[in-house]
Amino acid sequence: MTEHRRALSGDWYTDPSIFAEELDRVFAHTWQLVGHAGQLTRAGDFLTAAIGDQGVAVIRQADGSLHAMYNVCQHRGHELLVGDAGSAQSITCPYHAWTYDLDGRLLFARGEQVGDLCVPAVRLEEMAGFLWVNLDDDAASLAETLPGVEDELLAVAPNATGRTLTHRRTRRFDANWKIAVENYNECYHCPNVHKAFTQGVVTPGSYRITSRGQAIRHSAEAPTDTAYAFAEGGQPYEAFFVFPVSSIQCYPGEVLNTFRWVPLAVDSTLLIREWWFDTDTPTDEQAELIDLDWRTTVTEDFDLMDSVQRGMRSRGYTPGPLIERPDGIATVHSEDTVPHLHDLVLTALGHR
Ligand code: FES
Ligand SMILES: [Fe+2]
Secondary structure, eight states: OOOOOBBOHHHHHOHHHHHHHHHHHGGGGOOOOEEEEEGGGSSSSSEEEEETTTTEEEEEETTTOOOEEEETTTTTOOOOOOSSSSEOOOOOOOOTTOETTTTSBEEEBBTTTOOOOOOOEEEEEEEEEEEHHHHHHSSSSSSHHSHHHHHOOOOOOHTGOOOEEEEEEEEEHHHHHHHHHHHHOOTTTTHHHHHHHHHHOOOOOEEEEEETTEEEEEEEESSSSSSSSTOOTOOEEEEEEEEEEEEEEETTTTTEEEEEEEEEETEEEEEEEEEEESSOOOOOHHHHOOOOOOOOIIIHHHHHHHHHHHTOOOOOOOOOOOOOOOOOOOOOOTTTHHHHHHHHHHTTTTTO
């Protein structure tokens, strides 16, 4: 009998002290997707995002550049920018009305002299128009972390840089973030669970998932009868997952959509599902696809994840054998990316 690697034990998904360590050692040191430059066209346009439990903001400056910083007032800590996105000529804290320039320098403290204060900046990089933040000043650049990924993405979505946010839908669910990204990165469950996806978006036999460091690439081909009119059979499906919680997907027909997961607690995660077309409202055809995806694939996964989280608390659960292929490339009959994700977490937490 083959020796199988085992799944992680339940405490990795239920122990708040492990979750706290992950916020510190995984989320504060990795690149995470926060949006797209197409959302910030004019000076003063901003978006906010969560990197683990840390709020950040990205703001278009008067000179056209983009600036990212912690979203926290340097007086007594109120969040500076409120809401997912907006526009401001300067930034006035909602609490005591101290005012900051768009790059986080304090301009005015209600007439008091309080010295030079500045909101700490965070690292921001762009990949094919998508915006990424890393809280670690010493981390390797995005391009070094994900060699080749930008070119691969642009090869399947040449106009990715020109896209904007067309649709966003979010939902909080009751599972640890690792359950979400393990589920996302294996298609071993696809033929059993995702009928709409495996009949209308990809051909299951063509599905391959390859792990390369912090990047996990999914590739497949569209079936002859695609689920929506603007794709054709045989066109590529590609997804680029980036550890720990971001993924850019290109559906057949150059349809770009993303997954972002925000860890809220050891057993609670927020999914942010976004679609990137040319305008800020979807056409009827686009809206139909967006709705189909949410009703089928996305909702099917919520049910799986909530159930697995309950399983992690079960006294009857012993970590089970994982199904791997000799070449390490996952198909719909294996889950090779799951132990890969475990290695990334275990290494970050100093367990190997
Ligand atoms: S906390 Fe922002 S002005 Fe007081
Ligand atoms: Fe799934």
